[in-house]
Amino acid sequence: MEQYIIKGGKPLKGEVLISGYKNAALGIIAAAIMTDETVKIENIPNISDIEILLQIIEGLGAKVDRINKNTIKINASNIHTVKADSDSVRKIRGSYYLVGALLGRFKEAQIALPGGCNIGSRPIDRHIKGFDALGAKVNIEHGCICAKADKLIGTSIYFDESSVGATINVMLTACMAEGQTTIENAAKEPHVVDVANFLNSMGANIKGAGTDVIRIKGVKKLHGSDYSIIPDQIEAGTFMFAAAATNGDVLVKNVIPKHLEAFTAKLLEVGVQVIEYDDSVRVIGENRPGSTHVKTLTYPGFLTDMQPMMTTLLTISEGTSIVTESIFENRFKFADELLKMGASIKVVEGNTAIITGVERLTGANVSACDLRGGAALVMAGLMAEGYTIVENIEYIERGYEDFERKMQKLGAAMEKIDSEDIKAINKFKFKVS
Numbered sequence: 001m002e003q004y005i006i007k008g009g010k011p012l013k014g015e016v017l018i019s020g021y022k023n024a025a026l027g028i029i030a031a032a033i034m035t036d037e038t039v040k041i042e043n044i045p046n047i048s049d050i051e052i053l054l055q056i057i058e059g060l061g062a063k064v065d066r067i068n069k070n071t072i073k074i075n076a077s078n079i080h081t082v083k084a085d086s087d088s089v090r091k092i093r094g095s096y097y098l099v100g101a102l103l104g105r106f107k108e109a110q111i112a113l114p115g116g117c118n119i120g121s122r123p124i125d126r127h128i129k130g131f132d133a134l135g136a137k138v139n140i141e142h143g144c145i146c147a148k149a150d151k152l153i154g155t156s157i158y159f160d161e162s163s164v165g166a167t168i169n170v171m172l173t174a175c176m177a178e179g180q181t182t183i184e185n186a187a188k189e190p191h192v193v194d195v196a197n198f199l200n201s202m203g204a205n206i207k208g209a210g211t212d213v214i215r216i217k218g219v220k221k222l223h224g225s226d227y228s229i230i231p232d233q234i235e236a237g238t239f240m241f242a243a244a245a246t247n248g249d250v251l252v253k254n255v256i257p258k259h260l261e262a263f264t265a266k267l268l269e270v271g272v273q274v275i276e277y278d279d280s281v282r283v284i285g286e287n288r289p290g291s292t293h294v295k296t297l298t299y300p301g302f303l304t305d306m307q308p309m310m311t312t313l314l315t316i317s318e319g320t321s322i323v324t325e326s327i328f329e330n331r332f333k334f335a336d337e338l339l340k341m342g343a344s345i346k347v348v349e350g351n352t353a354i355i356t357g358v359e360r361l362t363g364a365n366v367s368a369c370d371l372r373g374g375a376a377l378v379m380a381g382l383m384a385e386g387y388t389i390v391e392n393i394e395y396i397e398r399g400y401e402d403f404e405r406k407m408q409k410l411g412a413a414m415e416k417i418d419s420e421d422i423k424a425i426n427k428f429k430f431k432v433s
């Protein structure tokens, strides 16, 4: 098993280039199988979740050309099945977009229930409500979402609570339904907009993505496209917070600063310098951060995916902070690991963390429980005095391209090492001592 070994205490310094957004890429790859023409997608992140989704669509009959590490071509003219029921489908969250895409194009889909991070119960009732409203009959059978329609007819769908996944899934199906669909209380996250822009570049007619109301006029056919995915706001946020937490000075490049505003606002509030440029942000941390209160919300509020990084930064703040997780009920598992590093965090009622800042964290052996919680443990390792080992890094590799190499380029003493390879561990310790 591979693990990260980190020697903390070095400020991150330099420049880091942010990859394409995992959560946008998942929706866009699914959308790409809605046409029989070739689609070229650039800025694809080279991460395991994306490779898994590409293998799943290959299993459906799509041809995927991996042109280089971050560019692919997809041709889905030979899709021979609308059924996917493998462990891979159950492993990632983004496989649920295949339901919306296949239902839109072929009026039928049978896709295993999705996986993704174990951060709460994560039901899909809003997706089903949307497909149902468009005229599909949807059942859960043998662990699969089975959706079938004679005809898909545009309609008005109101989500009583916003959902990124349900909004994108309904958008996928509705763009090939007859007539107009309106999604009210739609999710406004940047990846909803990116998937809508991609569908429009394929000939769909979607207006209002990024606002509460999305209007979709169905079209008969979608065509090929050449598209580049937006930068990953969570990867960018992770490097911003790691720079702040190590008293570093990092230029985070290839970003859309507007997508980072909630993170920037919180960093400024705790005394970190953030300078925005057109497509980069510079983060300079100089002292222990101040304390603050944060509540996770839907975009443009503070994103739940960045909550672990915020919580980790606040472990060394001056004062007491409260972080409230309002989207997922089980997203503080990493906090138990931070306790091993000397943090003082009390999680009450499962969704509120009371953090009393300590002067410093100390390195320890910790284990990633999910993607962002795992990235936060790496950040804690970089902040801590001494050595930290982070196990279960396959969770982190689901969502961060070249994580250790990007950190090394910023001066971090961090390596990916086989846990059995004592020689490599000793060599690392010798090198950084």
Ligand SMILES: CC(=O)N[C@H]1[C@@H](OP(=O)(O)OP(=O)(O)OC[C@H]2O[C@@H](n3ccc(=O)[nH]c3=O)[C@H](O)[C@@H]2O)O[C@H](CO)[C@@H](O)[C@@H]1O
Pocket: 023, 024, 026, 093, 094, 120, 121, 122, 123, 124, 125, 126, 127, 128, 161, 162, 163, 164, 165, 166, 187, 189, 303, 304, 305, 327, 328
């Ligand atoms: C692949 C992907 O893009 N994952 C992101 C997506 O997940 P995901 O699409 O699963 O998240 P949603 O926005 O759908 O979930 C928001 C909330 O609504 C609930 N809910 C959702 C759908 C539903 O049918 N019923 C229901 O009750 C969820 O349990 C959660 O409490 O958005 C989350 C919220 O920004 C992010 O943390 C994830 O990184």
Ligand SMILES: C=C(OP(=O)(O)O)C(=O)O
Pocket: 023, 092, 093, 094, 115, 116, 117, 118, 119, 305, 371, 372, 399
């Ligand atoms: C929760 C996340 O991913 P997923 O929805 O794919 O599990 C995430 O990206 O932080």
